[in-house]
Amino acid sequence: MFIDQVHICVKSGDGGAGCMSFRREAYVPKGGPDGGDGGKGGDVVLEANKQLSSLVDYRFKHHFKAQRGRHGKGSRMHGATGEDVVIKVPLGTTVRYYDEETRQAGKLIVDLTYDGQRHVVAQGGVGGLGNTHFVTSTRRAPAFAELGEPTESFWLELEMKLMADAALVGLPSVGKSSLIARISAARPKIADYPFTTLVPNLGMVRSGDLSFVVADVPGLIEGAAEGKGLGHQFLRHIERSALILHVLDASGGFEDRDIIEDYQTINRELELYDAELAQRPRIIVVNKIDAPGAAERLEAITEYLTAEALAAVGGNEFSNDYQKPPIFAVSAVTGEGIPQMVAATAKRVHELRTEAEYLAETSRAEKSAFDKIWQHKSKKEVEEFTVQNLGGGVFKVSGKLVERMVIQTEWDNEEAVDHLQRRLDKLGVEKALAKAGARSGDEIRITNRAFAFESLYCESSPDPEEEENENE
Ligand SMILES: Nc1nc2c(ncn2[C@@H]2O[C@H](COP(=O)(O)OP(=O)(O)OP(=O)(O)O)[C@@H](O)[C@H]2O)c(=O)[nH]1
Ligand SMILES: [Mg+2]
Incomplete structure (x- = not known):
């Protein structure tokens, strides 16, 4: 049978968690932090292969899941990267997002036209950092590490158009x-x-x-x-x-x-x-x-x-x-x-x-130049965030990196939350919140978390003593 259109569900691997650990050695009473980083989850990759002539392989096999990143361990041992899943498709396969509920194909992701052409359709989750990364001059023994980034599954429509001359x-x-x-x-x-x-x-x-x-x-x-x-x-x-x-x-x-x-x-x-x-x-x-x-x-x-x-x-x-x-x-x-x-x-x-x-030669050269520009742009986009005043002292912060930071935080760990706040500040989130009118004690929402706003930039009732200190 000639199969020229299939739907598959893909999920890249979750990132492994960073490790919180301290060195323990005989005769060394207080070892420093030595928790390794979590590994990156595996990617889901589509690869064009000239040996294949149809999508028949995916008629009954619909689910593809890459391996998760391993967790970091003590003694600075990093978790292994999860293995990628490589899905081989015939030349002339176009790939689109697919909505399973409405059965509608969405945006074109890639058109695989030459042998060996690869495209990462789902990036593996980022591994969490181990506690060795969080040492500062005042915090010698960070008792927290980052969680790995979880990933979600989604559907794709693969469509093959014959590549006859x-x-x-x-x-x-x-x-x-x-x-x-x-x-x-x-x-x-x-x-x-x-x-x-x-x-x-x-x-x-x-x-x-x-x-x-x-x-x-x-x-x-x-x-x-x-x-x-x-x-x-x-x-x-x-x-x-x-x-x-x-x-x-x-x-x-x-x-x-x-x-x-x-x-x-x-x-x-x-x-x-x-x-x-x-x-x-x-x-x-x-x-x-x-x-x-x-x-x-x-x-x-x-x-x-x-x-x-x-x-x-x-x-x-x-x-x-x-x-x-x-x-x-x-x-x-x-x-x-x-x-x-x-x-x-x-x-x-x-x-x-x-x-x-x-x-194709000329346009491929053009395309790779375009990809570079796009990659640069997407890095900037990742760091971007928006602040929304929902009213009643509630503010919502959205943005790729900001959300990822929150997801990778272990919320039961006070030190980890503390660290998150510092990072948010570094990104300029606190400043932006203050500018949007947030005051200490207001509720800040990021993805599915809510916490109280505490700011250095804006106090609800300025403490005279503190102001004095600042003037010194
Ligand atoms: N006399 C003659 N008959 C032909 C020739 N080529 C095809 N036929 C006949 O025309 C009829 C149709 O041929 P097919 O090759 O099946 O036509 P097709 O264009 O593939 O048809 P579809 O698949 O239905 O679109 C058959 O009975 C063939 O034997 C030819 O050169 N001369
Ligand atoms: Mg015919």
Whole structure:
């Protein structure tokens, strides 16, 4: 079965807790703090792998959990980092957030397009620091350590779009499957009724030194772009192909169809689905050239396409071969015209690939520069926080780092809470609270914790004695 969309639930590893411990040695009565740090939790990583051709592995396996970071230990022993979970996916997999309840896919996270490309979809939790970090000139024996950062699980939608170089596109029964069977080792079902092909087939085609992957997708019909027939869900596979092999039936089919109308129908559907698709490089393959009446239909469509191409260049003749419409008359049954069509396709795919590689190189360089800027920005964003006056002497502080600090604090430990307050002050939280109008004794909320505000910057009733001290 061809699986091209799955939902998986991922959870990175929690961070390990830092350790609170003091050195104990024979003959050393009072050893210093020696609690090691907790290890970082494992990441959940998606990795593109060219060996895979579908998402079938994730049809029944939905849950992926990375290992937690180990806790720190005495003697400055740091906890081990949790192992990552690496989820291998085929090339051409796009990854989005997914809301399990509403069954809606959300923001695009990444598009995995080249072999070995990796993306961390869930970062492991940060390990807590051991008590050795909290020694100051006045606090020689810190009796607290940080907790590890917990992580949460969430759902992702993985969607695979075929990465074929060329896609055989056309109405039902024009002979797309017959063609792929003729030019590659693929053996799809072929029959004289529409919608024989229900899932895409891929084939590898060789032509001299060049080779390319071709896709045979279910036939498109009028209204496909709006979801008619089977075509719609497969239109997205065409999106990935650099070249469209537009297949036309020169036999007229059972209904003696007009070949020019057929051509226009497909173009219209592509255009409606995505205007860019209509502009995609293409080769016209006029199939069933062995059938009676085929010669006239070939002539009609050639005339039509030539006029169209001339109009595009705005002249009466072509100044080079590239301006001519690429039309190939073939028969999947007799093999007539097939070698020429394959050679032209291979050549065009090769040209497009070279172009795309050049563009990918430049844009990858651009992208990594962009990533750096973004990383820098996100570090700043982590440190940012906001203060909200909820009224009635209650203030809420929100922000990534601030919240993480609170979560990693062991609240039963007075010294740890003390330390947290000092860190919040350092970040500027106290100042910001005072500025927002908080007074000593007011309630401060950060994530799920509430505590009383005590400030050096703003006293509810200034103590004269203290002021005197400050003036000294
Ligand atoms: N005479 C003749 N018949 C052909 C040729 N190519 C395909 N056919 C016939 O056309 C019918 C449809 O062929 P398929 O290859 O199944 O067509 P398809 O485009 O894949 O059709 P769907 O999968 O339904 O979209 C079959 O009966 C084929 O034998 C050809 O070159 N000449
Ligand atoms: Mg078919």
